[in-house]
Amino acid sequence: KAGVTQTPRYLIKTRGQQVTLSCSPISGHRSVSWYQQTPGQGLQFLFEYFSETQRNKGNFPGRFSGRQFSNSRSEMNVSTLELGDSALYLCASSYDRQGGGYTFGSGTRLTVV
Amino acid sequence: LAKTTQPISMDSYEGQEVNITCSHNNIATNDYITWYQQFPSQGPRFIIQGYKTKVTNEVASLFIPADRKSSTLSLPRVSLSDTAVYYCLVGPGDDKIIFGKGTRLHILP
Numbered sequence: 001k002a003g004v005t006q007t008p009r010y011l012i013k014t015r016g017q018q019v020t021l022s023c024s025p026i027s028g029h030r031s032v033s034w035y036q037q038t039p040g041q042g043l044q045f046l047f048e049y050f051s052e053t054q055r056n057k058g059n060f061p062g063r064f065s066g067r068q069f070s071n072s073r074s075e076m077n078v079s080t081l082e083l084g085d086s087a088l089y090l091c092a093s094s095y096d097r098q099g100g101g102y103t104f105g106s107g108t109r110l111t112v113v
Numbered sequence: 114l115a116k117t118t119q120p121i122s123m124d125s126y127e128g129q130e131v132n133i134t135c136s137h138n139n140i141a142t143n144d145y146i147t148w149y150q151q152f153p154s155q156g157p158r159f160i161i162q163g164y165k166t167k168v169t170n171e172v173a174s175l176f177i178p179a180d181r182k183s184s185t186l187s188l189p190r191v192s193l194s195d196t197a198v199y200y201c202l203v204g205p206g207d208d209k210i211i212f213g214k215g216t217r218l219h220i221l222p
Binding site for chain 2: 043
């Protein structure tokens with residue numbers, strides 16, 4: 001079966017711009033979570049969506065937002081980009097997060113210049 | 114989710130068995146223990162999951178003692194390609210999904 005698909009794979013943006021990243025979960029998976037990974041901070045939890053509702057949110061500023069559609073696809077948006085937002089953004093999906101069995105996508109590498 | 118503690122890094126040699134231990138003292142009754150492997154610039158990959166005693170699959174074994182306050186991931190006969198970061202995750206719970214710092218495993222020839 002198809003895995004978790006994240007688009008685009010690479011992105012270069014300028015400070016002050018906004019960006020939207022997309023995640024298509026495994027078919028039938030209802031939970032989608034997002035992470036930011038940087039060399040210094042490791043994997044940091046952004047938010048989780050389950051059946052179109054945000055279930056949990058990490059400690060990120062309001063510039064980071066997300067949503068989930070009825071087909072479970074999810075998008076995250078970062079407005080007013082800062083240099084420090086440069087990171088690998090990862091999306092993970094699971095059926096119902098039971099047992100923490102998440103499947104991750106390959107990520108979107110965002111570079112802010 | 115229960116907080117986890119793992120060694121920051123480990124070195125081993127090709128062909129050896131590697132054991133990575135994770136401590137999770139406040140694990141809840143309904144929590145599972147899941148291990149992930151991550152290579153640079155890729156998403157973490159599911160390795161193995163267990164609830165108690167021992168679980169084995171084609172790539173690893175997971176040992177969980179009766180009190181479930183720790184778990185050990187065992188990688189038999191490692192190769193250079195097993196060099197990666199390994200994460201222990203305990204859950205589900207209803208809280209935020211928190212990955213620890215992981216264990217950076219370096220396999221030497």
